[in-house]
Amino acid sequence: MDRAKRGECPGRVPPPCPRCEGQLDNLAYSYLLGLYLGDGHIVQNRSMRVPSLSVFCADAHPGLMDQCEQAMRSVFPGNSVCRVRRKGCHEVKLSSRHLWCLFPQHGSGKKHERPIVLEPWQEAIVHAHPWEFVRGLIHSDGCRITNWTTRVIAGERKRYEYPRYFFTNASDDIRKLFTDTCDALGIEWTHCTRNGNPYNISVAKKTHVALLDAHIGPKY
């Protein structure tokens, strides 16, 4: 069954490359690229000839898990996508011999230990679908949190909430891809050190948070 899934059974033609031989779903790809750069992993074991792409999705966010699976199916219509149960999350996974072609950023070692540079065709897709890309990055490595405080106005204590978005990634290049896309969308951001961690980008200005809410919203 595994071999059949990977298209290795005799008589079955392996699915064509979605980029070189097919019509790539650019919208879904922009989102999936964000997910991959955020928290995706491409693995090729010696025992497994076909590489696999995994994105780990928390069980707390079933909606995001569905979106991830849907994006994989749209980008790789000829391949099957499966969910592997892990502790507190599911690994959403697909195998394809064309993963290298779709994600040329793959390399040995961790993403923040090597340069991550988009190819021109990927830049064109991100440029055409920037919200999808930002959504993918935030869904994998970001969050929307609500800080609150109280203030006494006219003798009455009122509660004020300050929602903000964070994007946290150890790779300078990936943070730059995030902030460059924010710049293109007119979203103001700041570097934010939290718990001594310098890897945070914060979007806190009210109108800009509202813009992110309209396009992304909390994880669900």
Ligand SMILES: [Zn+2]
């Ligand atoms: Zn290809």
